[in-house]
Amino acid sequence: MRQTKLFTKTRREDPADEVAKNAKLLIRAGYIHKEMAGVYSFLPLGLRVLEKIKNIIREEVNAIGGQEIMLTALQDKELWEKTDRWDDIKVDNWFKTKLKNGSEVGLGITHEEPLTQIMKDHISSYRDLPVYAYQFQTKFRNELRAKAGIMRGREFLMKDLYSFSATEADHQNFYAQARSAYVKIFQRVGLGDETHITFASGGIFSKFSEEFQTESEAGEDTIYLDEQKKVAINKEVLSDEVVAELGLDRKSLVEKRSIEVGNIFHLGTKFSEALGLVYQDEAGKSMPVIMGCYGLGPSRLMGTIVEIYADDGGLVWPLAIAPFQIHLVALGNTPAVITGADNLYEDLTKQGVEVLYDDRGLSAGEKLADADLLGLPYRVIVSDKTIASGQFEVKNRRSGETSFAGATEIIALIK
Amino acid sequence: MRQTKLFTKTRREDPADEVAKNAKLLIRAGYIHKEMAGVYSFLPLGLRVLEKIKNIIREEVNAIGGQEIMLTALQDKELWEKTDRWDDIKVDNWFKTKLKNGSEVGLGITHEEPLTQIMKDHISSYRDLPVYAYQFQTKFRNELRAKAGIMRGREFLMKDLYSFSATEADHQNFYAQARSAYVKIFQRVGLGDETHITFASGGIFSKFSEEFQTESEAGEDTIYLDEQKKVAINKEVLSDEVVAELGLDRKSLVEKRSIEVGNIFHLGTKFSEALGLVYQDEAGKSMPVIMGCYGLGPSRLMGTIVEIYADDGGLVWPLAIAPFQIHLVALGNTPAVITGADNLYEDLTKQGVEVLYDDRGLSAGEKLADADLLGLPYRVIVSDKTIASGQFEVKNRRSGETSFAGATEIIALIK
Numbered sequence: 001m002r003q004t005k006l007f008t009k010t011r012r013e014d015p016a017d018e019v020a021k022n023a024k025l026l027i028r029a030g031y032i033h034k035e036m037a038g039v040y041s042f043l044p045l046g047l048r049v050l051e052k053i054k055n056i057i058r059e060e061v062n063a064i065g066g067q068e069i070m071l072t073a074l075q076d077k078e079l080w081e082k083t084d085r086w087d088d089i090k091v092d093n094w095f096k097t098k099l100k101n102g103s104e105v106g107l108g109i110t111h112e113e114p115l116t117q118i119m120k121d122h123i124s125s126y127r128d129l130p131v132y133a134y135q136f137q138t139k140f141r142n143e144l145r146a147k148a149g150i151m152r153g154r155e156f157l158m159k160d161l162y163s164f165s166a167t168e169a170d171h172q173n174f175y176a177q178a179r180s181a182y183v184k185i186f187q188r189v190g191l192g193d194e195t196h197i198t199f200a201s202g203g204i205f206s207k208f209s210e211e212f213q214t215e216s217e218a219g220e221d222t223i224y225l226d227e228q229k230k231v232a233i234n235k236e237v238l239s240d241e242v243v244a245e246l247g248l249d250r251k252s253l254v255e256k257r258s259i260e261v262g263n264i265f266h267l268g269t270k271f272s273e274a275l276g277l278v279y280q281d282e283a284g285k286s287m288p289v290i291m292g293c294y295g296l297g298p299s300r301l302m303g304t305i306v307e308i309y310a311d312d313g314g315l316v317w318p319l320a321i322a323p324f325q326i327h328l329v330a331l332g333n334t335p336a337v338i339t340g341a342d343n344l345y346e347d348l349t350k351q352g353v354e355v356l357y358d359d360r361g362l363s364a365g366e367k368l369a370d371a372d373l374l375g376l377p378y379r380v381i382v383s384d385k386t387i388a389s390g391q392f393e394v395k396n397r398r399s400g401e402t403s404f405a406g407a408t409e410i411i412a413l414i415k
Numbered sequence: 416m417r418q419t420k421l422f423t424k425t426r427r428e429d430p431a432d433e434v435a436k437n438a439k440l441l442i443r444a445g446y447i448h449k450e451m452a453g454v455y456s457f458l459p460l461g462l463r464v465l466e467k468i469k470n471i472i473r474e475e476v477n478a479i480g481g482q483e484i485m486l487t488a489l490q491d492k493e494l495w496e497k498t499d500r501w502d503d504i505k506v507d508n509w510f511k512t513k514l515k516n517g518s519e520v521g522l523g524i525t526h527e528e529p530l531t532q533i534m535k536d537h538i539s540s541y542r543d544l545p546v547y548a549y550q551f552q553t554k555f556r557n558e559l560r561a562k563a564g565i566m567r568g569r570e571f572l573m574k575d576l577y578s579f580s581a582t583e584a585d586h587q588n589f590y591a592q593a594r595s596a597y598v599k600i601f602q603r604v605g606l607g608d609e610t611h612i613t614f615a616s617g618g619i620f621s622k623f624s625e626e627f628q629t630e631s632e633a634g635e636d637t638i639y640l641d642e643q644k645k646v647a648i649n650k651e652v653l654s655d656e657v658v659a660e661l662g663l664d665r666k667s668l669v670e671k672r673s674i675e676v677g678n679i680f681h682l683g684t685k686f687s688e689a690l691g692l693v694y695q696d697e698a699g700k701s702m703p704v705i706m707g708c709y710g711l712g713p714s715r716l717m718g719t720i721v722e723i724y725a726d727d728g729g730l731v732w733p734l735a736i737a738p739f740q741i742h743l744v745a746l747g748n749t750p751a752v753i754t755g756a757d758n759l760y761e762d763l764t765k766q767g768v769e770v771l772y773d774d775r776g777l778s779a780g781e782k783l784a785d786a787d788l789l790g791l792p793y794r795v796i797v798s799d800k801t802i803a804s805g806q807f808e809v810k811n812r813r814s815g816e817t818s819f820a821g822a823t824e825i826i827a828l829i830k
Contacts (some may be wrong), residue, residue: 007482007546009537033533035487036520042485044548067422069458070465072450073488073553074570089551097510100559101568105451109521118456122424131422133459138488138553144515154514155489200473286728305695401634 001324002345002372003358005235008043010370021218023149024305025315026290029373030325038146038154045374048323050157053298057159057190060181066161070379071114073138075106079113079182083274093141107140112293115162118272121257123289125280126166130174134161136298148220151303161278164272168278171290175264178294182212183263189301190318192309194263199246200234202266208237211263212296218307221260224253232256234313263271266275267291309398309400315375324356325414327376329364331364331383341382344392347407378413417760418773423458425785436633437721440562440730444788446738449612449819450578451589453561453569457559460598460789461717463738465572468713469551471735472690473575475596479589479770481549481576486529494528498689500631508556522555527708532576538704540695541581545589549576551713563635566718576709579687586705590679593709597627597677604716605733609723613638614661623652627677627711633722635646636675647671669744674719682706687828721757724813731813739771740829746779746798756797759807762822767830793828804809 010032011414013032018024023040026032031046042050049145058068075140080086087105088094095107108114115133146154161178167169179197186195191214198213213223222235226248233242233253243250269288272278278286302321309316326348330341347356354374358367364369371379383391391404394413405413420479423445430449438455441447446461473483495501498696500520503509510522523529530548536561538544554573561569576593580586594612606629611627624673626636628647637650641663648657648668658665684703687693717736723733741763745756760772772792773782776798786794796808806819809828820828 005480005482005535007534007543007548009543011536030537035489035529036491036514039487039489041487041529042481043533044484047485059599065420068462069459072454072456072460072570074454075449075468075556076451095512099451099513114450114456118458119422120446121426122422122445128422128424133422139487142515155487281631311755319501 001356001358003356006044006356008045010106010373018149019147019323020307021149022148022303022308025249025306025310025373026303029315029375031230031315032150036154038143038152038156040150040153040299045323049259049302049317049321050298051216051406052321053189054157054159054299054322055085056296057185057296060130060134060185060188061134061159061161063146064080064132064177064181065130066132069133069135069137071108071111071118071137073140075109075114076105076109077106079117080106083113083245083271085112085113091145091161095140095142102333105247108137108313109139109141110293110295111135111137111160111274112162112267113270116275116277116291118291119164120275123164123277123279126282129166129289131164131169132161132174133164148218149303150299151218151307152220153299154269156297157294157299157323159298163292163294164277165180166287166291168290170290171266175266175292175318177293178264179210182294182296185296186212186261189321191261191301191308196223196230196231196232196258198224198234198258199237199242200263201236208209209263209265211257211260213258214261214308215256216259216304216307217257219257219259219320222341223256225256225260226252227251227254229394232258235280259300259307259370261304262294262296264294266294267293310375312374317375317376317377319414322354322375323379324376325378326355326410327358327371327374328355329358329367329371329379329381329414331367333361334384336387337382338382344380344382344407348410351411355410380410416771418771418775421459423460425788433564434562435566435718435722436725437566437718440721440725441565441718441787444730446730448567450467451569453558453567453571453781455565455568455714460738461492462734463711464717464732465629466737468604468716468739469572469574472600472713473551473601475603476549476576477537477743479547479592479596480545481547484530484548486523486526486533486550486552486746488555490494490523490529492519492521494532494690495521497612498528500528500684508558510557514597522709524556525552525573525708525710526550526552526575526707527577527682527686531690531692531706534579534704535690535692538550538579538692538694541697542547543584544579544694544704545781546579547589549574549709558639563633564718564738566633566712566722566772567635567712571712572714574579574711574713576705578709579692580707581696582675582703583705586707588683590681590707593679593707594625597672597679597709597711600711601627601676604736605720606716606723611638611640611647613670613673614651614652614657615649615678616651624678624680626675628673628721629676629719630671631719633670634672634674635807636673638673640672641667641669642669643667643735647673661801674715674718674722677709677711679709680707682708720740725790728784729788732790732792734792734829735771737790737792739769739791739795741768741825742773742786742789743770744773744782744786744792744794744796746796748776750798751802752797755802759795759797759822763825766826768826774787793825795825
């Protein structure tokens with residue numbers, strides 16, 4: 001894409017009303033726009049990152065048998081009363097509104113209830129199980145505070161996967177597959193090294209749930225990590241008993257600040273019993289379906305990557321989720337530079353490389369500062385100097401390393 | 416996809432609480448689920464149709480320079496007060512809710528206000544214009560009645576495109592391009608013949624807007640169509656004066672029921688003046704930006720296609736938007752049939768054909784009735800008889816024509 005066509009502009013100053021690094025940088029770089037605290041619109045570059053993250057998640061969840069669906073925001077009060085999650089005293093972050101006839105409805109905070117209800121139409125026998133269904137969908141949570149940018153939104157995108165199994169063994173088998181899929185997702189988006197499976201509170205359904213916690217000073221959570229064994233415990237559940245149960249030693253646990261980027265839960269039969277989702281087993285006996293849920297927020301993940309990767313110059317994107325792979329920057333406006341840059345842009349684009357081409361009539365200083373701020377993985381300079389040398393200057397945004405390369409070598413960097 | 420893996424089931428009976436044909440059939444076929452009146456979840460087959468429609472729209476809107484974004488549902492009261500569209504007396508279909516601090520917020524009914532506000536950060540000079548930005552986003556409208564299935568939702572998906580131009584000539588030029596893009600979209604999804612550009616009320620911004628109205632008895636609108644000239648007038652604005660102005664003759668106008676599947680509006684400077692979106696022209700003079708908006712609801716379009724195409728047997732999908740292109744149905748459970756069907760499934764899938772493979776252990780009658788109900792464009796039968804003949808039986812769902820073909824010919828039908 002030619003940058004003269006991209007409608008977003010960058011700005012030099014941090015927005016005055018943001019404290020989170022991710023929000024400051026994403027707003028300055030024109031990736032997002034703040035509508036109100038915890039509510040952000042995604043502009044073209046930001047949406048491209050979000051869609052790439054979604055696609056990685058989609059591929060990994062499809063690979064373990066997930067079927068994609070799209071549930072609704074508007075929620076029926078009666079359904080949530082059956083599981084005792086409607087009352088504001090029980091669940092304190094609902095947004096609620098009313099239909100014209102006066103009926104109260106809520107905006108979905110999560111979707112166990114409606115999906116369990118849907119499954120009553122489609123599951124009746126053990127032959128109908130297992131079922132794995134997921135969605136990318138907007139959640140609404142009326143948070144008291146929302147100062148963490150896109151890491152904690154009042155309105156935010158969530159991937160939520162739900163499993164429906166006949167037996168505990170089937171459930172555990174899928175739960176392990178979902179855990180492995182999550183590990184792959186965090187590796188693919190560039191957070192593999194910093195993200196740890198963490199034992200956390202299981203709620204009333206099971207002793208533990210597992211969280212995926214990414215080390216970051218920007219996090220709201222505290223975990224205790226055994227760096228050798230790659231196992232962590234959330235501070236919420238840390239006790240001598242738990243440490244012993246997990247075969248760990250308090251002395252080898254290091255305290256870390258971290259961001260919860262995903263979680264996987266055993267739900268047991270809580271929802272299926274409350275809402276009547278049962279199946280007939282092989283003997284003809286009616287049994288409640290065993291459920292699990294697996295959450296992962298693409299927008300929170302995007303914010304986390306900003307927190308981990310960004311540097312003083314601005315954003316830094318891993319190749320797999322960058323809005324464009326190459327930032328082609330033409331410096332100078334001689335016919336040779338313009339023709340050279342135009343030709344390289346066409347060459348790379350034809351080869352399927354995603355190129356943002358800075359063809360704007362700005363100074364070299366402005367263009368290079370913007371390239372750093374936007375954070376694309378490779379910056380390729382075309383100038384009178386590079387044309388004289390017969391090669392282009394390529395800078396790796398993350399490492400800062402500069403080299404000289406031809407078009408073929410640039411394509412090889414990406415593939 | 417193997418149908419044994421698809422979690423949705425069909426049902427023989429119409430849902431008791433639906434009057435619209437689209438809702439009845441889509442629910443019976445397991446494409447959607449009703450959460451409450453006018454609020455539907457999309458199940459795997461339904462979501463596949465919706466995504467195909469979105470992709471066609473996306474391709475055509477990108478082709479005229481649209482940049483995709485994603486705005487939010489939660490809306491700031493103060494912004495909408497500036498354009499006098501907050502008060503329930505002025506706009507009667509808001510859903511409103513409250514933040515924890517008591518501030519009232521709305522759920523987006525449309526997005527002129529927030530996008531105009533965003534553009535103030537990105538447009539300051541004539542050099543920054545034109546800008547065309549669009550999104551696929553959930554709209555919330557608190558309709559008094561919602562009995563038209565997915566054709567009129569309280570919560571529904573909308574593609575809304577907004578144009579920002581410096582001059583009236585630039586605006587008119589883009590408006591004409593958007594009109595042409597819409598014509599292509601309706602052709603590609605299979606509604607080209609039945610859809611007519613219709614003069615309708617322009618609101619306060621211009622004399623007329625243009626609607627795209629699809630002929631259907633299920634429609635809520637009435638239009639007067641000149642079938643020769645392919646021009647229509649919405650009943651709302653029909654008068655001798657308008658008929659004369661458009662160079663038409665009352666005697667050649669035929670009354671039709673129709674569904675409004677899209678509309679394109681001149682917005683003038685209403686929003687840019689109210690919200691202060693100005694640019695400096697070449698002479699350095701501050702001018703309000705000229706806007707247009709272009710709406711098209713993918714879910715309404717999907718419902719309209721059901722209304723137009725479905726027959727007594729069930730749904731009928733045009734090839735371009737069908738959830739799968741081929742419904743491969745194995746009849747009988749002899750090893751020859753199973754192997755033959757498995758092999759054809761793999762062959763077609765490898766060639767990039769989208770196949771739903773009915774590998775379920777049900778009777779021929781149940782499988783054929785389900786194939787009709789699901790409405791995929793081509794049904795391919797593998798049975799002992801077809802194996803003996805060396806060819807497969809192929810039925811065109813829409814025309815009902817049956818022929819015999821090999822795998823290569825089946826692939827040729829799709830490409």
